[in-house]
Amino acid sequence: MGILLEARGAAFGYRGRAVISDIHLALRSGELIGIAGPNGAGKSTLFRGLLGLIPPLRGSLERHARAIGYVPQNEVLDALYPLSALEVVCMGSFTRLKGLRRVSSADRELARACLVRVELPDVGSKPYASLSGGQRQRVLIARALMIRPDLMLLDEPTSGVDDRAAQIILGLLANLATEEGVGVAIVSHQLDLLRSHCSQVAWVADGTVRVGAPATILAPIGGSL
Amino acid sequence: MSWSLAFELFGLSIAAALIAGWVVPHMGCYLFLRRTSFYGLALPQLAACGVACGFAVMPWWIHHVGLADLDLSTAMEDTHAAMNYHLGWASLFTFGGLGILVVLGRHRGSEVARVAGLFVLASAATVLFAHLSPTGEIFVSELLRGEILSVGRHELETLGVVLGLAYLLLLWLQNDLLLVSYDRESAQVAGKRVLALETLLAILIGATVAAGTMTVGPVVLFGLLVLPPIAARPFARSMNQFLLLSGGMGLLGSSLGLLASFGWDLPLGPCVVLGCGVCTAPGWIVARIWREA
Numbered sequence: 001m002g003i004l005l006e007a008r009g010a011a012f013g014y015r016g017r018a019v020i021s022d023i024h025l026a027l028r029s030g031e032l033i034g035i036a037g038p039n040g041a042g043k044s045t046l047f048r049g050l051l052g053l054i055p056p057l058r059g060s061l062e063r064h065a066r067a068i069g070y071v072p073q074n075e076v077l078d079a080l081y082p083l084s085a086l087e088v089v090c091m092g093s094f095t096r097l098k099g100l101r102r103v104s105s106a107d108r109e110l111a112r113a114c115l116v117r118v119e120l121p122d123v124g125s126k127p128y129a130s131l132s133g134g135q136r137q138r139v140l141i142a143r144a145l146m147i148r149p150d151l152m153l154l155d156e157p158t159s160g161v162d163d164r165a166a167q168i169i170l171g172l173l174a175n176l177a178t179e180e181g182v183g184v185a186i187v188s189h190q191l192d193l194l195r196s197h198c199s200q201v202a203w204v205a206d207g208t209v210r211v212g213a214p215a216t217i218l219a220p221i222g223g224s225l
Numbered sequence: 226m227s228w229s230l231a232f233e234l235f236g237l238s239i240a241a242a243l244i245a246g247w248v249v250p251h252m253g254c255y256l257f258l259r260r261t262s263f264y265g266l267a268l269p270q271l272a273a274c275g276v277a278c279g280f281a282v283m284p285w286w287i288h289h290v291g292l293a294d295l296d297l298s299t300a301m302e303d304t305h306a307a308m309n310y311h312l313g314w315a316s317l318f319t320f321g322g323l324g325i326l327v328v329l330g331r332h333r334g335s336e337v338a339r340v341a342g343l344f345v346l347a348s349a350a351t352v353l354f355a356h357l358s359p360t361g362e363i364f365v366s367e368l369l370r371g372e373i374l375s376v377g378r379h380e381l382e383t384l385g386v387v388l389g390l391a392y393l394l395l396l397w398l399q400n401d402l403l404l405v406s407y408d409r410e411s412a413q414v415a416g417k418r419v420l421a422l423e424t425l426l427a428i429l430i431g432a433t434v435a436a437g438t439m440t441v442g443p444v445v446l447f448g449l450l451v452l453p454p455i456a457a458r459p460f461a462r463s464m465n466q467f468l469l470l471s472g473g474m475g476l477l478g479s480s481l482g483l484l485a486s487f488g489w490d491l492p493l494g495p496c497v498v499l500g501c502g503v504c505t506a507p508g509w510i511v512a513r514i515w516r517e518a
Contacts, residue, residue: 082461
């Protein structure tokens with residue numbers, strides 16, 4: 001399995017001050033890795049570092065992925081925007097669009113197909129803001145699928161959704177990893193979900209990151225943070 | 226007054242109101258969606274303050290710097306040199322104000338309060354600059370009242386060129402500007418030049434405000450930046466619909482304002498704003514009905 005993302009002795013932080021350091025982490029094709037830890041421990045800093053939004057202060061971060069699909073928390077997207085679910089999914093094609101070019105009918109078809117893949121075939125014309133939390137999260141996953149990613153990074157995709165929706169989302173991500181070889185990293189507070197679906201867990205605490213099998217890393221910790 | 230006579234006498238003003246009525250609400254849509262509509266009040270006031278300051282220093286400027294060999298009386302007429310001079314002052318104050326807000330924005334505190342503070346200061350300074358201006362007090366007073374019937378050919382040309390270019394760039398970059406406004410981090414991950422796009426959007430809005438304020442006045446700009454997006458939002462089911470409806474509401478508001486102004490001999494600027502206000506009523510009713518349903 002090829003390595004898509006690799007941190008070697010990396011440190012991430014802000015204004016020259018490291019929040020987390022000495023990170024050794026590799027994410028391979030077909031692997032689903034969970035990122036967890038107490039509030040304020042530096043999960044978001046690690047996640048932003050892996051996304052390339054902040055550069056490493058020390059060490060190195062190598063990204064070999066061809067295309068990265070990013071899924072933010074759905075709460076950060078403003079409901080004021082008059083966007084249909086299909087329009088949100090079509091944003092995934094904006095990377096390819098230059099200048100006055102508009103979303104093509106082929107891209108619209110691809111967007112509909114991505115909605116089918118996340119089991120939301122009928123919501124395309126509905127306002128994105130009117131969907132439930134779980135549906136919105138799956139629409140954002142469909143948007144990430146639009147770029148045909150080989151690496152997906154998701155920020156708390158199961159936050160604020162009910163258990164059934166969380167299972168659907170994690171099942172979908174696990175399928176992407178095992179059947180299509182996509183490397184997936186998710187931040188989550190729901191440790192039981194990470195135990196049942198992830199091949200590795202990165203535990204962020206005390207300014208560093210421990211990586212290993214969920215059974216080993218999460219053994220001393222309960223079900224949810 | 227017959228309509229043919231009105232078109233003959235005030236055709237340039239009518240054209241300016243309609244051009245602004247279509248283009249300015251498109252800029253207002255981005256302010257509305259980014260929840261920065263209050264900029265739609267502060268920026269035109271800053272531009273008006275710049276124009277007033279330009280009038281106040283004009284005698285000194287002509288004497289010491291020069292203005293295309295014009296003297297003070299000819300500089301007050303509709304010439305390109307005078308238009309460029311005022312556009313320069315309006316732009317200086319608009320972008321200067323934006324710069325101040327960016328610098329202050331790095332500190333904690335209320336953004337709305339900062340914008341409101343700048344608006345108040347700009348309003349007071351505008352009145353003082355107008356008072357200090359030996360030549361332009363009447364013009365500035367008309368500008369502030371929204372009396373736009375005296376728009377000249379060069380003013381219309383300046384407005385058309387600036388707003389036309391801004392509108393084309395807005396269309397050209399619509400997808401990127403939407404992504405950056407809606408989901409900044411995803412845009413960064415997708416490799417978009419986020420800071421450059423946000424700066425460009427600020428420049429487009431600033432240039433539109435500067436040219437618009439100089440020509441049709443701050444009152445009209447307030448109205449066209451803020452009201453049409455509010456009127457259009459309840460009806461819009463997509464971003465394209467929102468932009469088109471906002472432009473349409475701006476045009477409709479301008480047209481209603483023109484009808485009221487010529488029909489009842491009222492100042493055109495405030496009539497355009499009230500026309501836009503009338504357009505918000507159906508949206509408010511529709512939104513209320515949908516909420517209750």
